[in-house]
Amino acid sequence: MVIGRSEEPVYVWINENGVEIRDASPIWGKDTYDSAAWIKSKTSFKATVATIGQAGERLAPIAGIPHIGNIVRAAARTGLGAVMGSKNLKAVAVLGSQDISVTKAEALNDSVKKRLDHIRKATEAFSKYGTSGGVENYEKIGNFPIQNWRGSHWEGAASISGVTMHDTVLTGRKGCWRCPIACGRHINIKDGPYAGLSGEGPEYESIGTLGGLCMVDDLNAIAKANQLCNRYGLDTISAGATVAFAMEAFEKGILTSADTDGLELTWGNAESLLEAIRMMGERQGIGELLSLGSKAMAEALGQNASEFAVHVKGLEPSAHDPRRFFSQALSYCTAARGACHNASWSHPYELGLSMPEIGIDKPMDAFQVQGKAEFTIKLQDFNTAMDCLIMCRFTQVGRAITIDNILEWLNLITGLDVDQSELMLAGERVFNLKRLYNTKLGISRKDDMLPLRFLTLNRKAADLPNQLPPIGSLLADYYQLRGWDENGIPTKIK
Secondary structure, eight states: OOOSOOSSOEEEEEETTEEEEEEOGGGTTOOHHHHHHHHHHHSOTTOEEEEOOHHHHTTOTTBOEEEESSSEEEEOGGGHHHHHHHTTEEEEEEOOOOOOOOTTHHHHHHHHHHHHHHHHHHTHHHHHHOGGGGHHHHHHHTOSOOTTTTOSOOGGGGGGSHHHHHHHTEEEEEOSTTOSSOOEEEEEOOSSTTTTOEEEOOOHHHIIIIIIITTOOOHHHHHHHHHHHHHHTBOHHHHHHHHHHHHHHHHTTSSOTTTTTTOOOOTTOHHHHHHHHHHHHHTOTHHHHHTTOHHHHHHHHOTTGGGGOOOBTTBOOOSSOTTTOHHHHHHHHHSTTSSOGGGTOOGGGGTTOOBGGGTBOSOOOTTOOTTHHHHHHHHHHHHHHHHHTTOOGGGGGGGSSOHHHHHHHHHHHHOOOOOHHHHHHHHHHHHHHHHHHHHHTTOOGGGOOOOHHHHHOOOOOTTSOOOOOOHHHHHHHHHHHHTBOTTSOBOSOO
16 A cells, blocks of 8 residues: 655565565656666566556546556556656556465366366457457447547448458457457557557557547557557546547637647547647646546536536546447446446447346347346446456456356365355445445435436437437436435445
């Protein structure tokens, strides 16, 4: 636990010999990749380094914490990078080699090995095309974000999909530690203005926000934008969404070129997207305002800007449209950190997945209201338990791993005898604890609301469902089933 603030920039080095606080002054002002490389040179090249970039140092509210190891991933959302920056904490580096205690190691290994072939087969397409393999289908059914969430269809989606990435710039796949799925993308751009860019490829959420929301149909430019966010330590979802909001404000005349230092924030303008990200990371010029995120930026701009600032509790949505999946709408409203699809990861269960073990025997109709609250709660509780176990969402693809597998492995590791009801209860308890923390900070029903765009703007294409989520009735059912009062506060008995 890191308490207080250092007088000078430091990093924390955690290893088998203990914990050290070391000087980070030489890398203050450096990006995450350069910082991680320097720290590894001072500690171990095998270490994993969780580090902030310039955005976190300069306390940008949408700054995250990239983790630089064998794969680059980030604790990106809700401004955690700014928390580290406020402490003058540049990074945390970790390395260990001791064995992990497993109660029945041989039985665990045997059980996992028996499941591996099924996991690989169930996730074959997902492994091949990555998270962005679903871009074209999501655009087709109305789940892909377009033009700050006001568009219906967009032909540019095909040119930035995971399939296109696979056929053009993909050079390899990456996975988390020993993952048989390896959905991570490694790309290499050989020609054009971004030639020489090599490294992590953009994931679905980054393509949806940096691409679809801003209507940028150049995959290489999106890859560059994604890498800039990683280097500066910016949340790609909030960064893309805020630039899209700014593009609409520019279109409406609320922002002008005088405000942007001449930057033309027009739809599809890849160069402006990249420059806006640079300015956000540096917190220079219009970047100072952009780095606040769309809610605070809209409040600063005034006029009617808040009407098209798309967020829940200040957090810009993931690249999944709640007008397409009512469970997603309900979960965006009630999730502890705002519009996060991972709180329930429910939309696949309105498309084709099922989980009979918790009573989801078949996919639920996306626009069904009756029973939707119970459906959403079950998936929120289950996925909260998955978070406690550090289990990846994508193991649910094709039922690659079932609850029975999870319970068997948990019990073999720990020697416990946890059953399904206990697993779900743990998820429910944690979900309620997060709500209690939020209510202590003033969160209630008044905050459990979708932005106006999702409540008032229908998509116009004839082939898309023309329905808006009835949040009032969904929330009433949800609160009752959760054991929360009509204001969204957990009751004493709960």
